[in-house]
Amino acid sequence: MTPLAADVAQRLKRRARWSGFEIAFWIVAFASIWLLPQKHLILTETAILALFALSLDLILGYAGIISLGQAAFFGTAGYFAGLAAKYGLINEPVLALLCSGLVAAALGFVTSFLVLRGSDLTRLMVTLGVSLMLGELANRYSNITGGADGLQGVTVAPILGLFQFDMFGHTGYVYCLIVLFVCFLIARRLVYSPFGLSLRAIKGNALRCGAVGIPVNARLVAIYTLAAGFAGMAGALLTQTTAFCSLDVLSLERSADLLLVLIIGGTGYLYGGLIGAVIYKFMQDWIATLTPQYWQFWIGLLLVVIVLIGRDRMAAWHEAARAALARLFTRAIGWRRGPALGGAGPDRS
């Protein structure tokens, strides 16, 4: 192997190395199980929202498919999980979760062909249309879904037959966090694989992708299907942890909030949805205690500020701050070392 080839091989692999930030993020996330037991209910919601946002990031941040209809998969799987538990079709929650994900993925596969062509606006409208139709279907067939009253009488069995869900959300939070972590690991493997690289290329220039031999449509179908599966698992987690499912799982507001969460956190680096979910849920929690009715005012303001400043500029500030810190640090060391060396100099000569 030539030195260049060795360098190339090393650089290609280095892209996927775990950074200190990533390790710290997950240590904090798992430490919250013990450190914030009184916050487990909101943390559960946060973990579910984070998984949901991760699914949108896979299609928007990596493949460039904008969607206002991710709730279609969230809600469909949510109802599936609820009905499966209510009628005792699938009792064990983990198995029910996987089946719900598969149902959502199947729906994603079928509807993926609608988003292959067209501009961003077309995709927004098509995905919105699909979720509106499903929402009204759930409303129309209220004998199955419970309609506006929601799906009543869902009892969720213990996880793996061992861990009973409790009213403080302790079990639920650990369960959701583990599912989020596993799904995140899968997504992380995927985005650093050749398949993931081809998605980024498609987002950058689909025309050129065809010209280097990438079957663009097949790739988009694959990622849309997988993302739908992730969104579905998030929906199933909500049903399982609340033992309830209502029409708002399919609402436009849920899809729109999701887009908001992802934009707050930033797209295309996997942590955007996770960080966005934490900011969104905790801002909601914190501001709502100050002004219960008007908390969305502040979310709106944050959104406007983020979009006006622009992600690139924020990244540049971040970079500059890091460089300044590093300079300060080296200068501090240099300052301490400087006099010592100066003092030693004359003695030696």
Add this chain to the structure above:
Amino acid sequence: MAILETIGLAKRFGGIVAAADVTLAIDKGARHALIGPNGAGKTTVINLLSGVLKPTAGRILLEGRDITALDPHQRVRLGMARTFQINALFLDLTPLEAIALAVSERLGFGIDCWRLVGRKGAVADEAAEIVERFHLGDVMHERTAILPYGKQRLLEIALAFACRPRVLLLDEPAAGVPEAERHELLATIAALPADVTVLLIEHDMDLVFSFADRISVLVNGALFVDGAPDAVARDPRVKAVYLGEELDA
């Protein structure tokens, strides 16, 4: 023997004829240039050959196989790749990532969603070789968007080359490249392996006549003259319609 043939290829956009009855034969290993005044339909022919446009009439044969109905990516897999007159690059990727992507797609790792890019040694080795051949070593870790224009033009060809084509379609590779970066680009094009058949579209007559061993002249979407470079250069009709304009300018 012809490696790439078109038979009566035509493309109309509404009432506008962009290509009319183009019958071309490109020999294996040829350095074939396609020239013609602005708006003659040269890029349309490349778009038809590469599958970006579907022809209104006519057929395209690659190594005797009819590829008229195939998608662009299928034609690439059969051994024909192209570059773009206006850069069509992956601006957010580094040249190395883009080249590794093209190589790993060709080797069939594109659907691998579990291993890392470059985990297969073959991809890294070949990407390194291409980076070197196209003089991209010093910029291979930069974002493509910030590369000098000459390097971007080199990457254009490198991406097509990474598909290891038997037929390479170059759409004005030297267009707009500043003088300082030009030599490197021309030398790289001249050094393309002899077993790769090249169809070159170019306005730059120095490049065309130094590179091509056969020239086809396209005027108003139709094939006008086809022959060896000196024969084409001497042809009074070509001088009148094309080279004349060029010399006057």
